[in-house]
């Protein structure tokens with residue numbers, strides 16, 4: 001099996017889906033000749049031509065609005081937003097249309113499209129190249145929100161997203177685009193939407209996380225195991241909505257302690273939803289408080305980003321608080 | 326019949342043509358421009374300073390000291406020429422590719438380098454990369470999402486009008502940026518309210534890898550102004566005298582209450598889009614060579630020499646003077662300490678709410694713990 005990084009795995013997913021289904025088209029800024037600024041769409045224009053790999057004018061509103069129209073007519077567009085930080089101009093189209101067309105038309109029309117975009121911090125990108133805005137999408141009924149943490153999952157989840165009949169926001173943690181490599185099957189497979197992945201088994205405390213924070217969580221898990229002998233279970237949510245509540249509950253039945261780790265800011269962030277759901281429905285499983293380790297409630301800073309993002313020390317502090325309650 | 330009652334607004338010739346004062350070899354196109362000698366020499370000096378500083382920012386990025394830089398090489402004339410038409414009290418809303426404009430407004434190389442290297446003296450306290458500005462120069466630092474600043478310039482101009490101030494605002498943006506909603510809303514409002522604003526489009530032919538013809542099917546960018554009731558003027562953006570001349574006219578129009586102007590400065594980005602770009606993936610050497618020949622500094626130097634305002638020796642001395650001064654500044658700035666970690670939690674609100682106070686504690690505790698554990702994060 002070939003070893004790939006996430007960029008290569010995503011590229012292969014697009015290539016296979018475009019070959020499999022002539023309705024799949026790619027559009028966005030610099031996705032053609034340039035192959036995307038991170039090269040996720042590299043070579044697609046040579047293979048599938050300018051009609052299916054479309055360099056667009058510089059307008060996020062245009063890209064998403066036009067992709068919605070394409071999806072209404074019967075294509076399966078994969079629209080790239082160059083950095084998720086630039087998606088806001090398209091919010092009207094996303095919230096008012098992409099998310100609501102099925103409901104507004106009583107199920108008569110749907111918008112089977114994927115909005116894929118690099119997200120999150122860790123590359124010294126500053127406030128407009130580092131954001132983790134998944135909560136906005138999770139909060140918007142009608143959207144599926146996905147974030148892979150491995151090349152294998154990236155390929156399988158992107159293929160599942162392209163085949164989904166509901167619109168998918170597909171967020172790619174750019175700091176691990178090339179740093180994580182693993183064997184990825186050269187053949188067709190999908191990873192189901194809505195299913196979490198058990199990354200590390202443990203008995204004492206559960207970390208629920210996703211994206212690049214999976215790796216920070218694993219480091220912290222190792223540290224507390226060595227220092228205190230605590231056994232940490234790590235769950236990668238993969239699909240952020242609809243999230244796999246059963247996987248979390250099953251883990252909590254064993255560990256009875258919950259820490260949520262995400263890069264997005266804390267207040268009204270994705271962790272708030274998960275914590276509230278567990279507190280509301282399964283408080284009896286818990287021995288103590290739920291802890292959240294998150295980005296701070298500020299714009300993403302250019303300086304000291306490793307202190308802003310959840311890091312091994314901050315996850316350690318949360319694990320300690322929960323374990324020693 | 327006169328549509329809208331104004332011939333000027335609908336002057337298609339100016340929106341489709343290309344205004345020039347000196348040609349590509351520095352020869353006057355139609356008679357000698359009648360500008361003061363000092364102004365002509367200032368134009369050239371600002372362009373030299375911008376060129377040298379640009380080179381340093383590239384170098385510092387390669388050294389890992391600057392997070393990202395958007396090279397200016399080849400576009401110095403539009404930034405310098407346009408802003409020289411402003412008065413000190415006027416306001417500037419730049420983009421990320423106008424070092425020359427910052428210098429013209431009075432920002433120093435040291436202030437620019439403090440910003441780029443996010444030193445302890447960074448006036449924007451480490452906020453974001455490739456953006457510059459300062460309240461004391463009436464330069465509002467740009468947002469990185471392109472074109473966002475366009476309606477801001479319109480709003481500030483309108484505010485000046487409402488408050489009775491004789492202030493003009495000027496904003497810069499690229500060709501790609503004209504595809505965004507902000508550009509359309511900005512021009513539309515400016516036209517409707519006759520805002521005293523000058524829009525300077527730096528049409529450098531590319532938006533990263535996307536060529537101009539993928540941004541618009543219109544024959545020029547200047548022509549877009551006309552549909553909003555905003556006069557459009559197309560000018561050779563590598564001819565600093567021409568840019569200054571049309572900008573001065575636009576600024577005067579704005580100041581005298583006649584409303585906005587859209588200037589399309591036709592230029593070319595000779596370097597990569599940013600230090601993260603590889604232009605060989607999307608454009609040919611030939612095209613770059615062609616534009617090298619038209620670049621603004623060589624042209625202005627030839628003109629100044631032919632007019633007897635500068636000798637070869639004086640030119641060399643001017644370059645080495647600024648090379649030396651800027652290098653000394655770089656050395657000085659490189660020695661400065663970085664910003665402390667606490668800045669990341671400051672300036673979110675006027676007064677931090679409770680959550681940020683809690684998070685300040687968490688930040689400090691995590692720094693202590695990292696030390697205790699002997700972990701280096703970077």
Ligand SMILES: Cc1ncc(C[n+]2csc(CCOP(=O)(O)OP(=O)(O)O)c2C)c(N)n1
Nearest residue numbers: 086422469470471499500501502531532533
């Ligand atoms: C809203 C938004 N979308 C995408 C980007 C990423 N991006 C940065 S610069 C750029 C091209 C801008 O082209 P242009 O307006 O012509 O300015 P130039 O860089 O050529 O000076 C793009 C796509 C961005 N900064 N903002």
Ligand SMILES: [Mg+2]
Nearest residue numbers: 499500531532
């Ligand atoms: Mg451009």
